[in-house]
Amino acid sequence: MTKSVVILGAGAWGSALATLAKINGHKVHIWSRRDSQTLAEVLKDVDVILSAVSMKGVRNVVSQLQCLPLSPEIIFVTATKGLDPQTTCTPSQIWQEAFPNHPVVVLSGPNLSQEIQQELPAATVVASNVVSAAEVVQLVFSSNRFRVYTNADPLGVELGGTLKNVMAIAAGVCDGLQLGTNAKAALLTRGLTEMVRIGVHWGAKQETFYGLSGLGDLLATGNSPLSRNYQVGYQLACGKTLTEILTHLQGTAEGINTTKVLMLRSKQQNISMPITEQVYRLLQAEVTPRQALLELMLRDIKPEYND
Ligand SMILES: NC(=O)c1ccc[n+]([C@@H]2O[C@H](COP(=O)([O-])OP(=O)(O)OC[C@H]3O[C@@H](n4cnc5c(N)ncnc54)[C@H](O)[C@@H]3O)[C@@H](O)[C@H]2O)c1
Ligand SMILES: O=P(O)(O)OC[C@H](O)CO
Structure with a gap:
């Protein structure tokens, strides 16, 4: 089923992940700080919000989203590989604390974005305490050039x-x-x-x-x-x-x-x-x-x- 996916962060990784979701026919919007549309506009009717901002931007983006009315059906995916300098928390812990009623999925694996943009094959893992959410994200990104495994140990x-x-x-x-x-x-x-x-x-x-x-x-x-x-x-x-x-x-x-x-x-x-x-x-x-x-x-x- 076609999903509406918004990717936060238009850097190397956000762009590569957008390509992977698009080739599967999903509706994808990449949002960056310089986007002409507001977050409220792009997040209308969204199914999956994937954050690929670097660690220094995570808290800022989370607080912007907290001000918006979001359906609890929305799945958050975090693809950031970092730690919060203030609390030592991981990005998924920050997302889950801010949105306790939403499923949060971690996407991580050996994924050098340049190789993925060159259409070379790769594999990754989507992990969540909510198995059904991980399975939705698995379907969004899986293709003949990107093999996605689920896992129940997000941390x-x-x-x-x-x-x-x-x-x-x-x-x-x-x-x-x-x-x-x-x-x-x-x-x-x-x-x-x-x-x-x-x-x-x-x-x-x-x-x-x-x-x-x-x-x-x-x-x-x-x-x-x-x-x-x-x-x-x-x-x-x-x-x-x-x-x-x-x-x-x-x-x-x-x-x-x-x-x-x-x-x-x-x-x-x-x-x-x-x-x-x-x-x-x-x-x-x-x-x-x-x-x-x-x-x-x-x-x-x-x-x-x-x-
Ligand atoms: N590039 C890769 O191959 C790759 C692969 C897997 C995971 N990652 C991880 O993904 C994350 C992003 O990596 P990247 O390579 O895309 O980095 P990048 O430097 O290319 O892009 C970072 C993005 O974060 C955004 N950003 C930073 N601060 C922000 C803020 N305050 N508000 C909104 N947006 C903000 C930037 O505008 C940019 O779009 C990192 O945590 C990285 O470890 C990268
Ligand atoms: O370019 P790096 O060192 O951020 O590595 C990118 C990814 O984490 C590889 O999986």
Whole structure:
């Protein structure tokens, strides 16, 4: 059945998702801050509202929507991969708190928007506590070039896509320093351990991190120069400053803010996150990439699990 879908955010990801819904024949409107129409006008008779704004815009967009009369049938989908700097909440937690009577679905997976716009095949996950809502969103986006799986662990799916951005910065550093394939495998594997450690403490399911939205996205983003987060790490390793990198970076590298929020949360909750800590210190220019590497290599020796 044809759905009316409004996509909030006309950036790289919002545009790619709009393309995917349009090829399935759905009525799609992309809304941005510069839209000539108001939100009230575009949200008339909408079935699905998908937010693809970057983390810094989420609270602003949520409060604009809270002022509008919205039918409780409307499904919210969040595709943002970030953490709120004030509360450390995830975007879906912000949407659900603001709209407690609406179903909220998280959409996340190994989805580099440029590849999707080139019509290359990809897969993703839509997760919600309301299974029927996830299934509606699955139908909106599924096609022969985009395979969509449902999942009942929205927090785990969302954290996978969010936390891997920190590891993607580290992976870019690893490649920028030309540390080789062994080092990269070690980094991504230990990075996943770190994601699982804090994610499970947060309330997510461990197995979710081994799926598309966790390991899948970690592999895509940690190995692709198309990733903005990877590019940040790569260029830091090549000697550029963060300010220089951000001047020329196309789009948002959410991992920079996520690293700060994660450091705060891991310290508050006493959770060991050594890779995240070195990425944080590197972004703060407290260590060089080589010093960060040495810090990680010279940590106390220990069993692989049990740390
Ligand atoms: N690009 C990708 O490949 C990709 C894939 C999956 C997920 N994501 C995630 O999607 C989100 C957006 O990424 P992107 O690549 O489209 O970034 P982008 O920088 O291209 O676009 C960000 C969008 O957010 C909007 N925005 C920012 N602040 C706003 C505000 N206060 N009010 C309204 N709109 C605001 C911008 O206008 C822009 O349209 C990020 O969280 C990213 O991690 C991106
Ligand atoms: O360009 P990045 O680093 O934001 O990565 C984009 C997506 O998260 C990949 O799934």
